[in-house]
Amino acid sequence: MKKSISLYEEKHSFLNGLSPETKLLYVVVAIAIPVMIGGRIPFIAFMAISIGLLIDSKVLYKAKTIIEVSGFILITVVIIQTFFRGGNYTELFRLGPLVARKEGFEYSMGILLNVLNIIFCFCVFVLTTKPSDMMQEMVKHGASPRLGYVFVSLFQIIPQMTEHTSTITDAQRSRGMETEGSLGTRIKAFLPLISPVIMSSFMDTKERSIALEVRGFSSKAKKTFLEDFIPSKYDSKIRMILVIIFISSVVFVILKATGVLPVWLR
Amino acid sequence: MAERRTGSPWTTKMSTASLVLIPAAIGINYVGKLFASMLKLPLWLDSIGTCLSACLAGPLVGALSGFLTNLIYGLTMDPISTVYGLTQAGIGIVVGLMAWYGRVNKAPGILLTGLLAGLTAICISTPLNMIFWGGSTGNVWGDAVFAAMGSQGFLASAVDELIVDLPDKIVVLFITAGIYKVLPRSLVSLYQAKDESLD
Numbered sequence: 001m002k003k004s005i006s007l008y009e010e011k012h013s014f015l016n017g018l019s020p021e022t023k024l025l026y027v028v029v030a031i032a033i034p035v036m037i038g039g040r041i042p043f044i045a046f047m048a049i050s051i052g053l054l055i056d057s058k059v060l061y062k063a064k065t066i067i068e069v070s071g072f073i074l075i076t077v078v079i080i081q082t083f084f085r086g087g088n089y090t091e092l093f094r095l096g097p098l099v100a101r102k103e104g105f106e107y108s109m110g111i112l113l114n115v116l117n118i119i120f121c122f123c124v125f126v127l128t129t130k131p132s133d134m135m136q137e138m139v140k141h142g143a144s145p146r147l148g149y150v151f152v153s154l155f156q157i158i159p160q161m162t163e164h165t166s167t168i169t170d171a172q173r174s175r176g177m178e179t180e181g182s183l184g185t186r187i188k189a190f191l192p193l194i195s196p197v198i199m200s201s202f203m204d205t206k207e208r209s210i211a212l213e214v215r216g217f218s219s220k221a222k223k224t225f226l227e228d229f230i231p232s233k234y235d236s237k238i239r240m241i242l243v244i245i246f247i248s249s250v251v252f253v254i255l256k257a258t259g260v261l262p263v264w265l266r
Numbered sequence: 267m268a269e270r271r272t273g274s275p276w277t278t279k280m281s282t283a284s285l286v287l288i289p290a291a292i293g294i295n296y297v298g299k300l301f302a303s304m305l306k307l308p309l310w311l312d313s314i315g316t317c318l319s320a321c322l323a324g325p326l327v328g329a330l331s332g333f334l335t336n337l338i339y340g341l342t343m344d345p346i347s348t349v350y351g352l353t354q355a356g357i358g359i360v361v362g363l364m365a366w367y368g369r370v371n372k373a374p375g376i377l378l379t380g381l382l383a384g385l386t387a388i389c390i391s392t393p394l395n396m397i398f399w400g401g402s403t404g405n406v407w408g409d410a411v412f413a414a415m416g417s418q419g420f421l422a423s424a425v426d427e428l429i430v431d432l433p434d435k436i437v438v439l440f441i442t443a444g445i446y447k448v449l450p451r452s453l454v455s456l457y458q459a460k461d462e463s464l465d
Contacts, residue, residue: 005342066343069344076402086417087418118345118398150285155342161297169304186305190441191444194297194314201293201294204290205290206452206456
């Protein structure tokens with residue numbers, strides 16, 4: 001069974017049929033437009049669209065793991081900004097010696113919305129796109145196929161390397177290395193743990209070089225793909241819609257900045 | 267350690283050996299981060315691979331290793347990590363250049379490289395921290411100081427980043443130098459020869 005750290009799962013969904021380029025365009029649009037327009041609503045709107053797309057693709061549950069990773073930092077940001085932001089403030093409530101400040105809290109909410117929006121729209125791309133399709137797109141746009149190989153191989157090489165870490169840890173512990181205790185003890189444990197990993201991965205490098213050379217890795221002939229990605233019929237239409245939405249937003253922002261907008265649109 | 271090399275460090279022609287070094291470097295970055303978190307160390311230790319590949323094969327390989335590490339983090343765990351690929355690329359370039367010009371041989375040079383790498387990290391990461399996190403770094407010690415300084419502004423955020431990254435990069439450079447010394451000569455010469463030879 002091929003182990004990979006990619007979060008992709010084939011669900012034969014609408015998003016799976018769109019090309020990586022279109023989905024990346026969506027990511028750019030979903031991040032840029034709320035930032036350009038400002039206020040809370042665009043962020044919430046795009047988050048809702050992304051979540052809707054993820055539900056349709058039946059991959060929303062995977063977004064949970066990704067949010068957990070950033071979740072901790074987000075909580076610390078809210079706490080730090082709410083209780084410690086300098087400058088003039090409006091008191092919300094007190095918690096012992098700490099004062100909760102309205103300005104700090106609102107600032108942290110802005111950060112929260114932006115980060116969550118980025119995470120969800122990234123998920124739209126990441127959870128529905130195969131790494132090898134990403135690579136095909138890169139190569140089609142001019143990247144070297146050799147670099148494309150390196151990119152795709154990473155999704156398998158990294159789990160191979162991290163799998164060994166528990167074996168190495170057990171082996172070194174059985175030789176008397178301590179991994180718990182004071183900071184000094186733990187620091188001393190780091191080198192004996194990482195050295196075998198580094199040495200074995202470099203030994204692999206030479207063998208991998210030879211294996212690739214033997215398979216024509218450096219050949220100057222044009223490279224073809226085993227499985228060509230064929231986008232669905234909606235792909236180009238969606239791309240056009242995204243471009244139109246983006247340009248409209250830019251126009252909107254410019255008109256707003258120059259004061260040309262009628263009152264009801266501001 | 268690394269002898270001073272001739273020629274320009276910016277040739278983009280990459281041998282197969284250099285290209286294959288990149289996944290190894292990225293894997294080492296990953297495993298370093300894993301062990302640091304397993305041992306609950308107060309450092310990231312996630313750029314050892316970047317620095318090692320930079321010393322072996324130059325600034326471009328180092329930069330690519332660093333950048334791709336964060337790209338993969340971003341695509342598999344944490345989307346915001348992607349932009350911090352710029353920081354790791356910067357570290358790869360700085361360490362690669364120092365190694366290319368033979369400055370990473372003795373302790374003073376290694377310390378200087380660590381300081382420069384740390385400074386690079388501060389210069390690139392601080393604006394990113396401000397844009398995405400309002401200046402925080404997610405590290406307990408750094409953020410505590412950031413909060414004490416009013417949790418806003420470039421200076422406070424830079425100090426936060428300094429507390430987090432400067433010790434980390436210095437330690438990483440010393441680890442890198444130590445490992446480089448014990449790498450087999452046949453491996454090191456693979457990246458120093460003008461003509462690639464796999465014998």
